[in-house]
Amino acid sequence: MKKDYYEVLGVGRSATKDEIKKAYRKLAVQFHPDKNPDNKDAEEHFKEVNEAYEALSNDDKRRRYDQFGHAGVGSSAASGSGGQYGGASDFSDIFSAVNDMFGGGRSRAGGGAPFGFEEFFGGGGGARKGRASAGIQGTDLKIRLKLTLEEIAKGVDKTLKIKKQVACKECNGSGSKSGATESCKTCNGTGEVRQAQKTMFGQFVNIAACPTCGGEGRIIKDRCTSCYGEGIKLGEVTVKVTVPAGVQDGNYLTLRGQGNTGPRGGAAGDLIVVLEEIPHDLFSRNGDDVVYTLAVSFPDLVLGTKVDVPTLDGAVKLTIPPSTQPETMLRIPGYGIGHLRGSSRGDQYVKVNVYVPKDLSHQDKELLKELKKSQGISPDAHNDPHAKSFFEKARDIFS
Ligand SMILES: [Zn+2]
Ligand SMILES: [Zn+2]
The missing domain is CATH 2.60.260.20 (Urease metallochaperone UreE, N-terminal domain)
Known part of the structure; x- marks a missing residue:
């Protein structure tokens, strides 16, 4: 059995529109779901109050209600308004669900939430808060x-x-030109504009940077032409x-x-x-060390020598000891890169290579042939005990 709308709002049948509005506001505040969490009675009451107000605040509906009772406002009052206002509590549920989803409401947007509420709803991000100085x-x-x-x-x-x-x-x-500015009229100098935005979750108030002043709050007078x-x-x-x-x-x-x-x-x-x-043309870098590759002739490697080697600090004399093997890394301490922390420097390494000439004169060739005759100039496999036993075994296997 539905209650009489006038009774629900606690007004007489001759109440003016203003009286109805006043009565409704008082009751709506009293029974609002936010003020009465988990109170089914209050929620029911809230729905009733809303339904009554929807019917009585509309001249046409009120006339029909006066004439025909609940039947006069029909389904639009019975379910339509109930649906609409009954949604109010659901609405707040959805609102808090949304807040949970996006890491907080407007107040927390931009304050560390990875995905701010405002950003999701496409506004507010441009509004600058806590501006220390003028301008952008x-x-x-x-x-x-x-x-x-x-x-x-x-x-x-x-x-x-x-x-x-x-x-x-x-x-x-x-x-x-004159340096004069004036407070922006669009946003009253706040730099922000509030826009009501309807979304699938209901209506939200969205704060965005003021389009007139770009969020600065002030606009310039007599613009500089330069x-x-x-x-x-x-x-x-x-x-x-x-x-x-x-x-x-x-x-x-x-x-x-x-x-x-x-x-x-x-x-x-x-x-x-x-x-x-x-x-660099000459050096390659290895951390704070630099590496330089030096080609040395065979006689110099065997006999040893002193050569000028380029470094990051100019030429440095380097001693190649006798019998230096190819691929040997010789170190020149302190000629590398300065350490980022501390005052010392890395080293330069000189990688020794054998120089093998490509073009030789007839005379040079004769000298080398002469040299070849000398014992001990060539690696003699038969004098190496390991190689010797290898060749002996190989002969047994393959013969
Ligand atoms: Zn503005
Ligand atoms: Zn200017």
Whole structure:
């Protein structure tokens, strides 16, 4: 048995629209599911109140209700409004489910939640909060800096000319000829606009960056013609970069606040200098050591000698001891790359190779033939006990 709508709202049959509205508000607040969690009676009451109000607040429906009773407002009142308002409690359920899914409500968006609520609903991300200065933060700038191995070995100071966004000189970066700004009328200076958005979960209030002022809260008066009101222009600046010894290809240095200047007095972004090592013609790098390959003649390897060897610090005399075998690594301590941490340096290694000439004069050939006659100049397999037994065994097997 349905209750009388007037009774539900506690008003007389001659109540004015305003009286009905007042009564409804009071009851709706009293029985709202948020205030009465897990209270079935309150929920029922809430539905009734809503249903009654929907019927009595509409002139046409109220007339029909007065004339025909519940039958007059029919299914639209009985199920339609019940469905609509009864959904209110379901709605809050869904809302909290949504919050769980996306790691928190609006208040937490951007505060560490991997997937902010606002971002999901396509707004708010542009609204800048807690702005320290006027304007918009400038972007980071990334440049590549090529370095020779010599520069990397000892570290180097570089002066670079870079093109970047700099503050407009005409307006001192304000974007305005006179420097005057005024509070944005669209957002009343807050930089944010609230938009009601209907989604499959219901209606949400969405906070987005103000489209008029771009989230700055202020708009400029008499726009500077030189920078079109942006407060920034493309310019060239010189930047000093100190590269420490021992850096590697792909390392980068971050110069705080040396990136692009932000529009209209915004703070500058960072300058990120990505380091690139130019391959060296003579040396290869192995950590903080460098390796140089040296070709030595056969007589010098046998007899030993002193040769000039190139290093990152110029020529250094290196002693090749007698009977040095090919592939030997000779070390020149302290001639490598400076360690990134600490003041010492790596070493240079000299890899010894035998020099085998391709073109020989007739005379040279005769000399070598002469040399060949000497015993002990060629590896004699038959004098090597291991090789000797190998050949003897091989003869037994294959003969
Ligand atoms: Zn605005
Ligand atoms: Zn300007």
